[in-house]
Amino acid sequence: MILGTGSSAFIPKISGVELEGVFSLKTLDDAIHIKKFIHNNNCRKAIIVGAGFIGMEMSEAFRMRGIDTAVIDLLPRPAIRWDPEFSKVILEELTRQNVIFSGDTGMVSIEQGKDFRLRLNTTKGEMEADMILIAIGIRPNTKIANDIGLQIGSSGAIQVNFSQGTSKEGVYAVGDCCEVYHRVSHRWVHIPLGDVANKQGRVAGRNIGGGTMIFPGVVGAQSFKLFSLEVAATGLDEAEAIACGYFPVSTIIWGNAFSRMLPGEKRLGVKLVADRASGKLLGAQAVGTIGAVSRINTLSLVLWSGMVLDEIAYVDLAYSPPVGASWDPIHIAAQELMRKL
């Protein structure tokens, strides 16, 4: 048996979340309902609660439909997983695209509105809109797992091993409902992403079919697009690194996605986090109009194989002025961070 019970959007128990026009976005059906609702009600104004991946991507989707969009979050900055310096760039992009962001703002309740269908009462006052999207995270669906007595990991998701087997022989679990091994923190974590689910499904299928295959884990590579920005990260941030017992040092550099020799500067910010004790890279973040995901994928391979900064600073990348500089932002950041070890 394979459990692929997935995850559900987390909806807080506040009054009014059941009102028509309040949505979460997890399934294809959710997306279809939102689209229909916008069309049928000629929505002009939306509030998004939560400034994570879904909140950021949906702010772009709403603006593309010409809908006035506001995003609120309990945390002070959008995309909190990224460095404050990068959150600032993300915030500037939101502002440029007429998305209003309000940080340190919590939901209190939802009720019928006066000028618009719905009113959202927040810790910072009231707002009205035609619709409200709640995107404050998801929870693994573990009811069946609990019912049949499977071990649940400390992350709250189903505990699995390298073959995707659970604590009960013959029972496998894959996708958003289960944990995954993190190759940098060396812990089992809950990173519910579509590409991870795809891979786990294939591994479990192979093993059930009599083959032998292990899922080697993840390094935490992730990305989203926000209007003209690519935002990407991999590995650990400083707080996660400290929690693992590492001694993180970090640096941020601003370089160009392409060579300085060519017109049309494309600014690219790269942050590296390394361990002072071992010199190993622990994590990376990048933000820019182009080239951010490319660098994060390359650095994900660095994390995968456990390389130290000395090597990263001189690693061989495909150089040609239109597509990169002889010293790539990856090299420059690694050299800068070496000085802090």
Place this chain on the structure above:
Amino acid sequence: MILGTGSSAFIPKISGVELEGVFSLKTLDDAIHIKKFIHNNNCRKAIIVGAGFIGMEMSEAFRMRGIDTAVIDLLPRPAIRWDPEFSKVILEELTRQNVIFSGDTGMVSIEQGKDFRLRLNTTKGEMEADMILIAIGIRPNTKIANDIGLQIGSSGAIQVNFSQGTSKEGVYAVGDCCEVYHRVSHRWVHIPLGDVANKQGRVAGRNIGGGTMIFPGVVGAQSFKLFSLEVAATGLDEAEAIACGYFPVSTIIWGNAFSRMLPGEKRLGVKLVADRASGKLLGAQAVGTIGAVSRINTLSLVLWSGMVLDEIAYVDLAYSPPVGASWDPIHIAAQELMRKL
């Protein structure tokens, strides 16, 4: 002492190469002379001899100036380092951009032309143009090295060690004049590229200054842009792999630079070469309007750390529909090639 004597464009000893309007392109002065010549003579037609990096890049530069451009090469295909399937894409791009390519064609002599300044006699007949660019490779400048008795490697470039030291104590060499360690073939080779020279220079400087630093070598990452195409490669091709004693198998897949879920297909070809005996990746090539260099850089890190296909097929990359698919072309190619092991 550091030797940074560089390399020189190779000019064959045929009659007429000394005529005005015949150029090679190696230095900044060469570029300035070419630009001036085009301007002063209102050039309308150019012939490029050699369809390597320089020949390809200059065909774009000439066409951007509105100059009719023909490229000839002794070899049957442009950019011969790439798979015939990719050469075909490159040839299609040249044709779309009105660059005429003639393969299996050798230079015989150059003389004064009738309708244009110069006539190039080739093994396939005569051609006329206002200017001729000879771009058939470079040779390391080793005269000084020979004069002082330094060991020359089998590639014809100066032999160096991991600290950039030559066979004479206290004498270092860096850049196009010397060899470099190839981490996949485990041989010392001559790969004269700007980024390698930059790194070697820094390593030699550190060691001369009393520090301790080694240059860890290259994996052969390289790229060029040809009009709307990115063309990139890393590691070994099949012939090189066989010469090293490996047992190469390869596959080419055509995927999308981004996810299939979004409109605007961006075709991306990825070729992987692996060793049947060990399952290790040996080389990769990619061609597409976007995303080719990004994949090659990621795969360069794979080569750097010596990963096997099983791992590459499930490696963690930053997934998000606008920037990549849940199964990246890298994963798909690795899975396809696993079946051939």
